[in-house]
Amino acid sequence: MGLPVLILGYSGSGKSASMRNFKAEEMALVNVNGKPLPFRTQFKSVLNSDNYAEISQFLKTQTAKVIVIDDTQYLMANEFMRRAKETGFQKFTDIGKNFWELIKLTETLPADTIIYFMNHLETGEDGRQKSKTIGKLLDEKITVEGMFTTVLKTVVNDGKYLFATQTDGSDTCKSPIGLFETMYIPNDLKAVDEALRIYYGMKQQETCADCGKAILPACGRTAEQIAGGTLKNYGRKLCWSCMARLIKEAKTNAAQTVSDGTGAEGQ
Ligand SMILES: [Zn+2]
Numbered sequence: 001m002g003l004p005v006l007i008l009g010y011s012g013s014g015k016s017a018s019m020r021n022f023k024a025e026e027m028a029l030v031n032v033n034g035k036p037l038p039f040r041t042q043f044k045s046v047l048n049s050d051n052y053a054e055i056s057q058f059l060k061t062q063t064a065k066v067i068v069i070d071d072t073q074y075l076m077a078n079e080f081m082r083r084a085k086e087t088g089f090q091k092f093t094d095i096g097k098n099f100w101e102l103i104k105l106t107e108t109l110p111a112d113t114i115i116y117f118m119n120h121l122e123t124g125e126d127g128r129q130k131s132k133t134i135g136k137l138l139d140e141k142i143t144v145e146g147m148f149t150t151v152l153k154t155v156v157n158d159g160k161y162l163f164a165t166q167t168d169g170s171d172t173c174k175s176p177i178g179l180f181e182t183m184y185i186p187n188d189l190k191a192v193d194e195a196l197r198i199y200y201g202m203k204q205q206e207t208c209a210d211c212g213k214a215i216l217p218a219c220g221r222t223a224e225q226i227a228g229g230t231l232k233n234y235g236r237k238l239c240w241s242c243m244a245r246l247i248k249e250a251k252t253n254a255a256q257t258v259s260d261g262t263g264a265e266g267q
Helices: 052-060 073-082 090-108 189-199 223-234 240-260
Strands: 003-008 027-031 045-048 066-070 114-119 121-123 129-131 151-157 160-164 184-186
Touching (some): 003 129, 003 189, 027 052, 045 052, 052 090, 073 090, 189 223, 223 240
Parallel strands (some): 003 114, 003 151, 027 045, 027 066, 066 114
Antiparallel strands (some): 151 160, 160 184
């Protein structure tokens, strides 16, 4: 059973940009409205389509364990526009059902597959920010957030692009307890993906050679990057705080060497 994750955000708030740290073969992309990405990576497996049958087929045949559908709101909006002339409520039922079935399809995928549904935000009737649909008639049929255990929201604060991991009371953000340490994290979907994989036991966790604790993502770096970087620089895999301690110690030693007047031998 794969895992569906919902990423909400206004246009230009860093949803698409959050994919930037995935390597070209690491992630498959369904580009619903075929819009250009705001970074250089060209993903190897891309489908430009708003057709549910094509998208379902694509999802079932990917080797990448990470799939992003960007932007799912257009799946609903485009179908709604195509059927604009139809009268009656049937189209709303169909639009809701098609979208629901796509999310449910995640359950039939391998257990280590994570599908990220990127969707626009809107302010609902109760004043809360929620996943944008095509209006009240659809909202009566389906509560999109109810189908996800993790709902993140893009936030731009002081020029920084972030994800909110829990609700501030005025939105529908949520995530399992202990998945993220802080309310806000950098808008790095690769780091989110890694955290989810560790949390749900989809991935072997690396431990720190010095303190024995798990190496977790920190300061915008993935656990993989931290483990790899410390292995290269210190000859062993270290957690972020042990690495920070070593850097601090090295600085103190260097400062002492200078004040001792012993010159530059202290390397
Ligand atoms: Zn450590």
